[in-house]
Amino acid sequence: MTVSSNTRSRRKNLLLDIMLFVICVLLLMPLLLLIANGFKTPQEILVWPPTILPKDPTLENFHRVFSETPLFRWIFNSLSFALLSMIAIVITSTLAGYVVAKFQFWTINVIFTLFLATAIIPFEVYMIPLYFQVKALGALNSIGGLLIGYLVMSFGIFLIRQNVIAAVPDELIEAARIDGAGEFWIFWHIVVPLLKGPIAALSVLAFFQAWTTFAWPIVVLTRKTAFTIEVGLANFQSAYTVDLALLSAASAAVMVPSVLVFVLLRRSFVEGIAASGMKE
Amino acid sequence: MVSSALFAAPNSNLEGKDKVSRKKRFWFAIIAILPTFAIFGWVRMFPIAETLRLSLFEWNLLSRNKPFVGLENFRELFQDDQFLDAIINTAAIAFGAMAVTIPVSMVLAAVIYHRTRSRFAGFYETAVFIPHVVSLVPAAMAWKWVFDAKLGPLNRLIVAFGGEAQPWLFDPVLSVICIILLVSWQTLGYGVLIYLVGFRNLPKSVYEAARLDGANGVQSFFFMSVPLLKPITLYVSVVTLISGFNVYAQAFILASDTQGAPGRLVRVLVLDMLENSFQNFRVGYAAAEAVILLVIVLVLTGVQFGLLRQRGRK
Known part of the structure; x- marks a missing residue:
């Protein structure tokens, strides 16, 4: 390759990099400004053009949010709901995915196919009858009630099944059986350690799914102390529509930690999502 | 078997x-x-x-008797202006978001893939994906401010460039466009991610051959990547459409003020359904709406499978 074409392609790449960089910053801009607005005084929030670094940063908005709303309570509710849902989904998906992959009993396969077929049905379709089931149990306004909608995940079973087929050789299981190992021992000591990657990916997916869900909690939770953070914020924003700085502070307080967690766990997350695209 | x-x-x-x-x-x-x-x-x-x-019964949540009404709920739905409004808005949001997401995420993924070796590659992927993982409510609140008629940066930018400020969240058409923008902003990261997986799985030799034959990057994008990635485009389209038909939180935050300045309520399917069930106490009627949502989703999935099979046969 000649020198001139080399520099030309380098210049082109630099241009592409700048373009991508600008696009990324623009995409993040609403969130960055939201965070910045949380630290601004009511006067500075009206300034045009908006400042990304507040000139006179204040924590006043955060003080007010935490004193006027049970924000910590809401975060606690969301966290417990998301963690419990994650644990339930990981346990049910791992067990079921392993069985479906390695135990070829036709009864199990038929039922599994039936359940997998329901994966395309959105939650919103069967939310109302599910609400009455939760109500009958007296579990409205509780984390248990919320959880009922998020105990299983069809895609989770599918993800584990694919990974068991790809990563757990039959010979290994058979060898353990010949050595006299019990089935649960094999599952726990041989299969689970081989599935660390997919289990991590599934955990992150399940956690974020519960953390960000909106329609189900808004139906099940009506008491302020039982709100998840999403429902709490939504109600808060309709009550304080005029107080922009306060709303921004509340949103930022919730958003920043979850974005940080995402950036830390990015690889697992991306793996899980990418796997979902490879369905067929 | x-x-x-x-x-x-x-x-x-x-x-x-x-x-x-x-x-x-x-x-x-x-x-x-x-x-x-x-x-x-x-x-x-x-x-x-x-x-x-x-969906075949009439039930008002309180009374004991639940008379069987057959398809009466469905017949009534198709004469119900609020429901028709909801379904038109929802369809506009779903198809609008798809029309924005598909081309934009494909081009973005192509450029990000091209710059895989750039030291910023990780940043690009993360930045594009963050809107997809941010909780809906804070994200919608950020955009609500962007679209704000008086204080919002969007109107101020328009005015700064000599345009006319628009009542973004108060106008029936504009508020639907705002929701489309918000939904697209959120699904974009998902689309880019799936397309990136697609680009990484494409056969490199074909591109090499095209390059030797003198095809430039834009040409090989249009004449090779676009057709080769068709199954992925189909998949992302259906996922975007289905999630678009379930839109709720975005409309709830962006276009439904209960206090202060009354924003215009953008009625969407899920909102209409929940309102019928829990405010109007018409559970059977709401269930009929849910069945319609189900049918829409099944049809979309069916179309996807049909198109994929057709491709397979060729």
Whole structure:
């Protein structure tokens, strides 16, 4: 390759990099400004053009949010709901995915196919009858009630099944059986350690799914102390529509930690999502 | 198929032991999978069946009798202006978001893939993906400010460039466009991610050959990547459409003020359904709406499978 074409392609790449960089910053801009607005005084929030670094940063908005709303309570509710849902989904998906992959009993396969077929049905379709089931149990306004909608995940079973087929050789299981190992021992000591990657990916997916869900909690939770953070914020924003700085502070307080967690766990997350695209 | 491999025992030279271990294995499988199956039946199959059943009844939540009305709920729905408004808005949001997401995420993914070796590659992927993981409510609140008629940066930018400020969240058409923008901003990261997987799986040799034949980057994008990635485009389109038909939080935050300046309410399907069920106490009627949502989703999925199969046959 000649020198001139080399520099030309380098210049082109630099241009592409700048373009991508600008696009990324623009995409993040609403969130960055939201965070910045949380630290601004009511006067500075009206300034045009908006400042990304507040000139006179204040924590006043955060003080007010935490004193006027049970924000910590809401975060606690969301966290417990998301963690419990994650644990339930990981346990049910791992067990079921392993069985479906390695135990070829036709009864199990038929039922599994039936359940997998329901994966395309959105939650919103069967939310109302599910609400009455939760109500009958007296579990409205509780984390248990919320959880009922998020105990299983069809895609989770599918993800584990694919990974068991790809990563757990039959010979290994058979060898353990010949050595006299019990089935649960094999599952726990041989299969689970081989599935660390997919289990991590599934955990992150399940956690974020519960953390960000909106329609189900808004139906099940009506008491302020039982709100998840999403429902709490939504109600808060309709009550304080005029107080922009306060709303921004509340949103930022919730958003920043979850974005940080995402950036830390990015690889697992991306793996899980990418796997979902490879369905067929 | 399933029946021929009833028992997957590879080493069958241990005939005697085999029967015992088969039985043991069967019981392990049952015990391990039973909780999951039970939960599935309880929280998914049952309520789905209930939705279908309730849609044929009239039930006001309080009274004991639930008269069977057949398809009356559906007939009424198609004469209900609010429902028709909801379904038109929802369809506009779903198809609008798809029309924005597909081309933009494909081009972005192509450029990011091209710059895989850039030291910023990780940043690009993360930055594009963050809107997809941020909780809906804070994200919608950020955009609500962007679209704000008086204080919002969007109007100020328009005015700064000599345009005319628009009542973004107050106008019936503009507020739907705002929701489309918000939804697209959120699904973009998902689209880019799936397309990136697609680009990475494309055969490199074909591109190499095209380059030697003198095709430039834009040409090979349009004449090779676009057709080769068709299955992925189909998949992302259907996922975007289905999630678009379930839009709720975005409309709830962006376009439904209960206090202060009254923003215009953008009625969407899920909102209409919940309102009918829990405010108007018409559960059967709401279940009929849910059934319509189900039918839409099934049709979209069916179309996807049909198109994929057609491709496979060619």
